[in-house]
Amino acid sequence: MTVDVWDAHAAQRLAQAPPQPLESPGRMEWTQRPGIGPGAEILGHGLAGRRIVELGCGPGHTTAHLVGLGARAVGVDRSRGQIRRAKGHYGHLGCEFVNADAIAYLTREREPLDVIVSVFGAIGLAEPSKILSACSRRLDRKGVLAFSVPHPQRTGVIPASPHTLDQVALRDGTLAALKRWDIDPAAWARALNRAGLLVTGLHNLFAPADSRWPTTLLITARKP
Numbered sequence: 305m306t307v308d309v310w311d312a313h314a315a316q317r318l319a320q321a322p323p324q325p326l327e328s329p330g331r332m333e334w335t336q337r338p339g340i341g342p343g344a345e346i347l348g349h350g351l352a353g354r355r356i357v358e359l360g361c362g363p364g365h366t367t368a369h370l371v372g373l374g375a376r377a378v379g380v381d382r383s384r385g386q387i388r389r390a391k392g393h394y395g396h397l398g399c400e401f402v403n404a405d406a407i408a409y410l411t412r413e414r415e416p417l418d419v420i421v422s423v424f425g426a427i428g429l430a431e432p433s434k435i436l437s438a439c440s441r442r443l444d445r446k447g448v449l450a451f452s453v454p455h456p457q458r459t460g461v462i463p464a465s466p467h468t469l470d471q472v473a474l475r476d477g478t479l480a481a482l483k484r485w486d487i488d489p490a491a492w493a494r495a496l497n498r499a500g501l502l503v504t505g506l507h508n509l510f511a512p513a514d515s516r517w518p519t520t521l522l523i524t525a526r527k528p
């Protein structure tokens with residue numbers, strides 16, 4: 305039986321301790337280290353009242369930050385355990401979290417969205433043409449898509465194949481395999497264009513700041 309990495313990760317975290325209520329984070333993080341690169345301002349100013357969906361929200365920090373800015377943000381994650389963690393941390397702030405596959409959620413709902421975000425989330429883990437087309441269909445005119453993924457050049461070499469199998473270390477020391485779409489910035493730009501989106505920014509982020517190679521690729525795009 306194949307065990308989902310994130311279900312296993314969430315189960316271990318939940319077994320350790322129930323998720324504690326947290327305050328909404330003061331900054332949006334696009335990398336796995338705090339304080340590096342831009343924050344939520346790259347999504348546009350005046351996020352209050354904006355309809356935002358986070359794909360692959362995990363424990364919900366980004367969704368909670370956006371709700372703290374006044375946005376109507378919903379966090380979506382296909383791992384039931386991750387959604388339990390997100391609700392445990394931020395349910396008390398009125399944040400909405402939905403247990404669903406990102407593409408299924410985008411396809412079954414109809415309301416046009418102002419912003420879609422993914423932070424090391426479903427974009428990069430699902431087949432790019434399918435998830436980008438689903439995002440494009442749901443974005444309103446001038447709507448913004450922004451996502452961060454592990455940088456394809458993080459080891460110094462861009463992988464020859466678009467699929468890489470990463471090893472993820474779980475807290476109990478077990479290594480789990482994770483398949484990701486590790487494609488270079490130009491290939492992301494082509495995939496976004498094919499989905500009907502215009503690239504507005506490509507950022508190579510170094511986290512930690514003294515890394516030899518960029519660790520995070522942050523891309524912004526918009527619906528014409």
Ligand SMILES: C[S@@+](CC[C@H](N)C(=O)[O-])C[C@H]1O[C@@H](n2cnc3c(N)ncnc32)[C@H](O)[C@@H]1O
Nearest residue numbers: 310360361362381382383386405406423425426
């Ligand atoms: C590395 S975690 C990132 C969590 C969160 N964005 C953060 O920065 O803390 C990736 C998350 O994406 C979720 N995920 C992966 N593929 C997904 C999909 N197709 N639909 C919805 N969620 C997905 C996983 O369950 C996991 O919680």
